[in-house]
Amino acid sequence: MNIYEQLGIKTIINAHDSETIWGGSRMPQEVIQAMADSSNYFVRIQELEKRLSEEIAKLTRNEACFITSGAAAGMVLSVAACMTGDDSDKIDQMPNLDGMKDEVIIHRSQRNGFDQAVRQTGVKLVEIGDKSGATLSQLEAAVTEQTACIVYYAGAFEKNALPIEEVTAFGNERSIPVIIDAAAQLPPVENLWHYTEMGADLVLFSGGKTLRGPQATGFILGKKDLIKACQLNGSPNDSIGRPMKVAKEEMVGLYTAIKRYLELDHEQIRNEQEESVQRIIAAIDGLREDVDAKRLYPGPHGQHYPRVEITFRDGDLAQTLSEQLEDGTPSIFTRYRPARKSITINPLHLTTEEVTLVIQQLTKYLTS
Ligand SMILES: *Cc1c(COP(=O)(O)O)cnc(C)c1O
Numbered sequence: 001m002n003i004y005e006q007l008g009i010k011t012i013i014n015a016h017d018s019e020t021i022w023g024g025s026r027m028p029q030e031v032i033q034a035m036a037d038s039s040n041y042f043v044r045i046q047e048l049e050k051r052l053s054e055e056i057a058k059l060t061r062n063e064a065c066f067i068t069s070g071a072a073a074g075m076v077l078s079v080a081a082c083m084t085g086d087d088s089d090k091i092d093q094m095p096n097l098d099g100m101k102d103e104v105i106i107h108r109s110q111r112n113g114f115d116q117a118v119r120q121t122g123v124k125l126v127e128i129g130d131k132s133g134a135t136l137s138q139l140e141a142a143v144t145e146q147t148a149c150i151v152y153y154a155g156a157f158e159k160n161a162l163p164i165e166e167v168t169a170f171g172n173e174r175s176i177p178v179i180i181d182a183a184a185q186l187p188p189v190e191n192l193w194h195y196t197e198m199g200a201d202l203v204l205f206s207g208g209k210t211l212r213g214p215q216a217t218g219f220i221l222g223k224k225d226l227i228k229a230c231q232l233n234g235s236p237n238d239s240i241g242r243p244m245k246v247a248k249e250e251m252v253g254l255y256t257a258i259k260r261y262l263e264l265d266h267e268q269i270r271n272e273q274e275e276s277v278q279r280i281i282a283a284i285d286g287l288r289e290d291v292d293a294k295r296l297y298p299g300p301h302g303q304h305y306p307r308v309e310i311t312f313r314d315g316d317l318a319q320t321l322s323e324q325l326e327d328g329t330p331s332i333f334t335r336y337r338p339a340r341k342s343i344t345i346n347p348l349h350l351t352t353e354e355v356t357l358v359i360q361q362l363t364k365y366l367t368s
Helices: 003-007 029-038 045-059 071-084 088-093 113-119 136-142 164-174 191-197 224-233 248-263 266-284 315-327 352-367
Strands: 012-014 064-068 103-107 124-128 147-153 178-181 202-206 218-222 291-296 307-312 331-333 335-337 342-345
Touching (some): 045 218, 071 113, 071 147, 071 202, 103 113, 113 147, 164 178, 191 202, 266 307, 266 352, 315 335
Parallel strands (some): 012 331, 103 124, 103 147
Antiparallel strands (some): 064 218, 202 218, 307 342
């Protein structure tokens, strides 16, 4: 029996995406092995972090890197870094912001649950624009003496916002740091250097999504001075980041996962995903006249991979199907989209065998 069976916990087939609440992703054997190997030794944790960060920066064509306990932790440290710099009194004073720049500019249209990580530092959010967009003059007008940085969410959030290039050009010109949350923006692999090449000062990624590193890891890429300030605000220093520590095993696992990801044949992976999508569509096509299955692109957060969207004439049936799949054995998690009367199936974390199981369950519920 595996550990979950011993515990009486039902495992999930993840046809949704990389989601923290459903266990993130699967670590490849070489990542698990590297973590196990690293566990046998004691090491100076700051020396290890520095060395691995140098390697990750080199691999991702960036000036510098800091390893974090996730992208959300990366946001806390990045915002803190923009306020404190390398001033040890200010770092110690956090989250009391007396005497520090304490305003962060954000698009109204990009407000989302993850911005708690920005607010956690105690800053005030200064919103620009509305739900449908913002203008450069609104960005201009939002700047005050107290502006610490601009936070921007990449991917699907770009839709109703100023283009990244305009925001980074503005920030660079005014010497206001621009932080980009790119937590889920892989693939394409080029995004590891794309945003910093576009002028972003700090860019955050998750280690436990498409990269398939340890779930409780992430990293910040960007400018040397600000990365240094992130490191000073981070564990193991007595600082705001001390509760966000990263273990040696996780650091080594993340590094191994990034190195592996860069060496993967991304075209082949993409072909396999397209094949899974076509298999599922072919299996459903023609099953019922009130159901339509088609390829959907890109991924839920704008990632470069395809999905299947199954649309119902009657939206209630989409909800019923998603519940049947979730409650069934095996339990399959999909994404129910009420507004589109559909569910989506994402091949990202499905093995070939799991695609077969998904097809079996879909066929069963759609024909009963
Ligand atoms: C997943 C995600 C996060 C959180 O990442 P963690 O690595 O789980 O901390 C933050 N922002 C966005 C946009 C995300 O998609």
